[in-house]
Amino acid sequence: MxxxxxxxxxxxxxxxxxxxxxxxxxxxxxxxxxxxxxxxxxxxxxxxxxxxxxxxxxxxxxxxxxxxxxxxxxxxxxxxxxxxxxxxxxxxxxxxxxxxxxxxxxxxxxxxxxxxxxxxxxxxxxxxxxxxxxxxxxxxxxxxxxxxxxxxSFEDEVLSGVPVEALAGPAVGQMLVEDVEIDQSPAPPERRRRLRFRRKPNLVQTQVRLLPHSLKVGMFRPETGSLVQPYLGPMVAGLSLIAPSIGERVRSGLMPRALCVGVGGGALLMCLRSKLGFDVLGVEADDVVLNVARRHFGLVEDELLRVCVGDGIRLIESFAREGTTACCGLEDGQVLDRVGGAGIEKLGDPSSGFDAIMVDLDSGDAMSGISAPPLEFVRKDVLWAARSVLNDHGILVVNVIPPDGSFHKGLVDAVCEVFAELYELDVGNGENYVLVASTSPVEAAASETADSFSEKLNQVVDERYISGIKKI
Known part of the structure; x- marks a missing residue:
């Protein structure tokens, strides 16, 4: 040859x-x-x-x-x-x-x-x-x-791309931040910033819109909290199942609380914090990814949005085991050293439970292809731990990319054994769907119970996502 x-x-x-x-x-x-x-x-x-x-x-x-x-x-x-x-x-x-x-x-x-x-x-x-x-x-x-x-043939929607920064993290390895123009025909192209990992090069880990900078001509800035990633809108739409409960919590002077397992560029966290009024804790396995989110994707931490470095599954297990955020299941005080904003001492008392746990983790095994969540998350002890740190009307929301039918069935069966009810939403991209598991039966919200939270939610996510949620 x-x-x-x-x-x-x-x-x-x-x-x-x-x-x-x-x-x-x-x-x-x-x-x-x-x-x-x-x-x-x-x-x-x-x-x-x-x-x-x-x-x-x-x-x-x-x-x-x-x-x-x-x-x-x-x-x-x-x-x-x-x-x-x-x-x-x-x-x-x-x-x-x-x-x-x-x-x-x-x-x-x-x-x-x-x-x-x-x-x-x-x-x-x-x-x-x-x-x-x-x-x-x-x-x-x-x-x-x-x-x-x-x-x-290989077809995608990218018209052009410019690398912004190539770097490597201890957990995810090599990664690339790039600015691209996306084909929106017949509408004009849209500028976006994306993050990709070399271990899963076909998978866009996170992306946000880029808007013209108000002070710098010809420059662009990330749109804060934009839900461009196809499955983020459907994940947020899952909150509609507990809108009455969250509305009651807000009327009582309490803020809804969310734990985000997997931060990426931070778009989901910023949306929950800035547009829906959540107190948000995010956990990310790689500190370099967190720095990328801060520098390139508009993630801003404050007293109501905190992030830490660690294993999200271990964090959930630690919350369930200890009943306190003083121990996050990490060694050598890593969380104490790396929590942004007000610090670990103000993460709040988990005994009141989270309203939502949002899981956006893909499998780190390239041999499995593109799949999510990792198999470790499907273990029943992990699911029971997640349920135990949710409040009485809490939900577990999971981004799912099934590599095959057996994975889908196994995940559904495992979640159904642990949670009271299970709902599903097809993202519509032929790849992702969203599972929403509730700790207690979901009560239909009457129209007269509409409140400020429901109104905010309707402004953030498309109504078709909310109406597309189906009970399994």
Whole structure:
């Protein structure tokens, strides 16, 4: 093959095997007309075998993907983790082959090529790659003749992107803050700031809108508390189930309280604090992520919004076990040292319980693909601990990305055994849904009980999310 890779090495599938090598471009480019193709010479070729067991019949399937021009440097296309998530997000495949130009130094700005690039040139380029793709297919794929090798496409809504800062944290590893323009056709593009982790490069961890800076011409600032992330609005909509209880609490002169497990950029916390009047405690596993939230996403701490560094599951278990915020289940006083705002001594007495626990945690295991929450959170002892630190009308709200049907069923069954009632809301993006578990039966709110909290909630989230909540 002229690349140092023996063809016989790829005749058999090897779970999770990843190979990357250079290969001469059969149609080097760029160039006009029917000759050269859109990619240079040499090409970067990456081959990944699925980590998942596949049935012996039908024959194993191989697919190819052409890396979009200008995206070679992106983690999605230049790292094994990105390749793995592309493979797992496609229909059952045994092998995925990515072909494109060699990656540029990371990070690099990106601008999508103009609408309708030279389609004929791309098709000719794909046709010229078929002999290579057949040589890279496992022997078993030829069981019934020459296999068809489809070309998968990658489409997202990003028109352009500019890296803001690339850095690394002790818990999540390498991360990237980037400003992007999002295609909102037929509306004008929208500027957003996003955070992504290298371990899950296809997953946007958090994003906020960018608004023109009032004092600096040509500069932009993050919109405080904006619920741009698709599942955040539905998560907040879950509060509608306990709106009467929260309204009664407010009328009694008490503030509703929320524990946010997973902070990210802090948009959810800022919304609960500034728009809904909550007393908010957030826990984040990585202090670098918290600093990113403060510097790049508009997170501002005060006496009613505090954040700490630690394991959110251990924090819940500590609250349940000790009945006091003096112990947060961390070693060497980490929480005491890293709680912002008024300090740990003013976090409040958990004996009164939280009104809501909001869980936004994804699995840290790249081999599981994009999934949430982590399996550890589904343990019954953790769920019982969460229930014990909620008040009599409290709710547990969880962002869920199920990798498969068995995960969904197992999560639903586990939550139903612990909580009084369970509700579900489909986010509508084909990926996320939100589970809302209540400690006691939810009472329908009569229209005459409408109060200031319900009015605030209706201003923050779309009515379709509230009306879309279904009891399981």
């Amino acid at each position: 002229g690349s140092g890779i023996e063809p016989a090495a790829l005749e058999r599938l090897s779970p999770s095997r990843f190979l990357s090598f250079s290969f001469p471009n059969p149609r080097p480019g760029p160039g006009p007309g029917p000759g050269p193709g859109p990619y240079g010479d040499p090409l970067r070729v990456a081959v990944l075998d699925s980590p998942l067991p596949l049935p012996p019949c039908p024959p194993p399937a191989t697919a190819a993907m052409i890396v979009p021009l200008g995206r070679e440097h992106d983690w999605i296309f230049s790292t094994p983790a990105g390749h793995l998530q592309l493979l797992l997000s496609s229909s059952p495949l045994s092998r995925l082959v990515l072909i494109g130009d060699p990656p540029s130094p990371f990070p690099q700005p990106y601008s999508r090529p103009g609408t309708n690039p030279d389609r004929d040139s791309l098709l000719r380029f794909q046709q010229s790659l078929l002999p290579l793709l057949l040589a890279l297919s496992p022997r078993a794929a030829f069981r019934h003749g020459i296999p068809e090798i489809p070309f998968l």
